[in-house]
Amino acid sequence: MTSAEDSITRWFAERSRLDPHRFPIGIGDDMAQIRLSPDASVLVTTDMLLDGTHFDLTRCTLAQAAGKAMAVSLSDCAAMATAPLAAVVAVAMPQGWGPEELKEIHAGIRAAGDPFNCPLIGGDITVWRTDRPFAITVTMLSRPGSHPPVRRSTARPGDIVCVTGSLGGAYPRRQSCAPGKGRATKDDGRRTMDEAVASGVYRTMRDTPYAIHDRNDPTKHLTFTPRVNEALAITELVPLNAMIDLSDGLSSDLTRICEQSKVGAVIESGKLPLSDQARRSPDPIASALNDGEDFELLFTLTADNCEKLAAAWTHPTPITSIGRVTADPAIRLQSPNGATAAMTPSGYDHLCRG
Ligand SMILES: [Mg+2]
Structure with a gap:
């Protein structure tokens, strides 16, 4: 399911007719x-x-x-x-x-x-x-x-999906x-x-139940450190296939990588690195998937390169592998007992009129 924002962005991109030599990366x-x-x-x-x-x-x-x-x-x-x-x-x-x-x-x-x-x-x-x-x-x-x-549109089936830092509770909008x-x-x-x-x-x-933990940590979305140094350090160690920053929530931003790369993904809920704020929320997994404004990195790379990165990574910001890219275009959430369910983009949509 494509958000209203992503639909209109694609509409713009389809009409932009940019010369790829002058503009190697255009709208989207x-x-x-x-x-x-x-x-x-x-x-x-x-x-x-x-x-x-x-x-x-x-x-x-x-x-x-x-x-x-x-x-x-x-x-x-x-x-x-x-x-x-x-x-x-x-x-x-x-x-x-x-x-x-x-x-x-x-x-x-x-x-x-x-x-x-x-x-x-x-x-x-x-x-x-x-x-x-x-x-x-x-x-x-x-x-x-x-x-x-590193683009959004070049994830490959078989890639490992990784995130930096922890997710959820930054600014449940x-x-x-x-x-x-x-x-x-x-x-x-x-x-x-x-x-x-x-x-x-x-x-x-x-x-909203988020009122309580919003009060407990009202500034996380105002004080985050953009992962510029981490991104440059990771790409010094291994090539990445696709990347995006988590602004609107993992469920929405992963969908952007999958749709643009024409792939799917399976995310293991038990592997999600939950923030303290997410753990305090009524539904920690939903918080990690949908709250948005984490401004962590979501990236994919081959399994071999993921192993190399894990072995070489000494930066204090943690990196966690949370799932894998699939040729099947569905995006699914897998619970620790192995059951899977469709994961729909439920993060922030700037064009939602609700
Ligand atoms: Mg962004």
Whole structure:
């Protein structure tokens, strides 16, 4: 089952008619690749984050939100094992915002980009003339590492499916999210869930079981480290066949690899590396499959290369093999007793109107 977002992305791709020599990678991957000369290319991606959808300025600082916007784009560099070069950032600011807010946004961008030697090199500032929420768009450039960019569309039957880190509970998003209603400042701290519910801002969360662990760890989706260094290190050790970063949830992002590669997969639920937040949720496996915003890497490689990687990997970020790619296009979840069930993409769909 294809999400609405993936359907329209495919519609765009089918109509783009890009020259593959000039644009070796076009619409539909984590970044597009532009060939500059026979030996040189640059990759580009853009992401817009909205107050009320991707962060909530009543619960986080402006610097955290801007840092997340940078980190999300850095994660797309990681998804293709490319090295970040620079970013330009455009902001739409609510009425009344000015230099103070822009300095806070700048601090967040620097904090996220500096560890990856990824400077801010330009951008745009706009201010709403009516009551509208904050939006920030990061456009990121990268270059290939020492190996070609790893695509979504080149997984092969027999590959092992691996993930970095742990999954679930980063930011269980509501498909219907209350719009932004102001913002916290550096001195406000975060409101308790009770305060937020009393204020009406979190009325859409009242009945969700995730409200509890969201309160316990409200910042994971704001403080993750994009797996740029891990991606470059992995591809130094072994060739990967396909990769994506986990932004919308394993069930949705694995579906993207499988559909674009025209393969299927069997994921073993007992092997999923559950985050502490997922373990505390009512359904830890569903949390790991569907919550999204893990920003870990999901990749496939041959069984031989998986063994080589496991033997050579000394980085502190764990890598876990969770299943295998199949020629059968179905995507299935296998429980420890061997029973299998269809796994449908149930992560975040940006075009869901629910
Ligand atoms: Mg991505």
